[in-house]
Amino acid sequence: MRLPEMPLHDPFIVADKKTRTYYLYTSNDPSVSGVDGTGTMVYRSHDLRDWMRPVVVFLTAEQKGIWATDGGWAPEVHPWGGRYYLFTTLHDQDKVLPVPPPGQWGTPFQLSNHMRGTITAVSDSLLGPFTVIDPSRPTPPENLMTLDGTLYVDPSGQPWMVYAHEWLQTIDGTMEAIRLASDLSRTIGDPIFLFKASDAFWLNEQIPGGVPHQLPPYVTDGPQVHHAPDGSLLMLWSTYEKNAVGQDGTIGGGYVQTYAVSASGDIAGPWQQHRPLLRQDSGHGMLFHTFDDQLMMVVHRPFDNARGKLYDIQLLGHELRVVRRRTDLDGGG
Template identity: 80%
Template sequence: MRLPDMPLHDPFVVADDRTRTYHLYTSNDPSVSGVEGTGTMVYRSHDLLDWTRPVVVFRAAEQRGMWATDGGWAPEVHAWGGRYYLFTTLHDEDRPLPLPPPNPWGVPFQVPTYRRGTVTAVSDSLLGPFTVVDPSRPTPPEHLMTLDGTLHVDPSGQPWMVYAHEWLQTIDGTIEAVPLAADLTRTVGDPVFLFKASDAAWISEQIPGGVPNQLPPYVTDGPQLYRTPDGSLLMLWSTYEKDVAGDDGTISGRYVQTWAVSRSGDLTGPWQQHRPLVRDDSGHGMLFHTFDGRLMMILHRPFDNARGKLYEMRLDGHELRVLRQRTDLDGGG
């Protein structure tokens, strides 16, 4: 298989040095895996061009006492303490959360919120099977509607789950972090606010004044962190770039891949927001190194019926740049 033929959303690559194999994780798609149900599947490749048919490494319905079996979004796999840990987001629309308090912007935006969050599962193999460490609840606080948890380990060795706090609950979506136990099985502190979507001032710069009550929500999606050689901390994240369409003032959004940098190198920032790396309905990217040392970014495009797109990247100090899309690998588009 090749990337143009591979359905995938929220791609995450693990380059396994031992086997010289790239593992590309995404939500289970029964049309290609042949396995029904919410879960995670993985494609494998030695060259980023030709990929095996996917195998399923996690199924929510197989977890005894599982609090939710829908979603299966944004799977990531991280090596830690000699084992492999899967983070993936589940939800249960039949378990509502209390309505949030009135927002400070006076925006009349009341939508149902329900239990959603990232779970942690563990395996001794990159190919699973992965078993949830706590089937009774998500890893972040369960009263928060969250998604897209990722692992970050700070310079002291403290592991964190960094996640997006849903715009459905906040209007202005945030990126937050919660400290984890040394074995990643539970939280050991309260969430820490990192930044909010509207901190990226370019999001709304095309919207004229006088329409604040028509503004759609500010979305945070898909955080992923990367330590630069100069000690800065980069974060890839995705959102919607807002625009005005038509004479009625209707505001639309386009999914984009953007980034931020903490020059201090600290997870708490301060975070400086940068303009998007890739537009064109693209996002939920992550960075990885090829076996020959190239820095690559993989993301999905378009948002619906998504396929994986690969970009060769360059770091100049803490400045991240796109060198070129690897159309030889992803088929272009």
């Protein structure tokens, strides 16, 4: 299989040096995996061009007593302590959370607040099967509506989960982080605030004169934290740009791949927002190194009926630059 033939959303690639195999994790799609159910599947490749048919590595239906069986969004797999840990976001619309009081924006929308959050599962193999560690609740605080948890390890070796706090609960979506126990089994202490979506100064720059200004929601989505050689931290993240002028001159919105920098190297920041790396309804990207040490980024595009797109990336200090689109690998389009 090749990327144009591979349905995938929120792609995450693990480059396993032992086997020189790329593992591309995404939500289970029964049309290609042949397995029904909410969960995670993985494609494998040795060259990022030709991929094996996916195999399922996690199913919610196989997790005894799990608190939610819907979602399966944004799976990530991280090596830690000699094992592999899967993070993926689940939700249960029947478990309603209380609507918080109005914030600075008021509540101009009918908010939908229900349990949503990232779970942690573990396996001895990149091919699973993964078993949820705590089936009773999501890993972040369960009273928060969160998604897209990712692993960050600070210079002292302390693991954290960084996640997006849903605009559905905050109106102005935020990025937050919370410490994890050494075995990733539970959280420690309270979350810390990193930044909010509206901190992206460029979000409203393209609104043409005469077009009504759209107030929030402002969306936070898809964090991935990356250590830069100069000691700073980079965070890829995505949002939804409203009232932007498209390449064809029309006015609309779209998914956007952007990033922020903590020059201090501290997860607490302060975080400085940078201009988008990609527009064109592209997003939920992550950085990885190929086996010949080329820094690359994978994203999905478009948001609906998504396919994977690959880019060579250059890191200068803590500035990211898109070098070229790898149409030789992702088939163009």
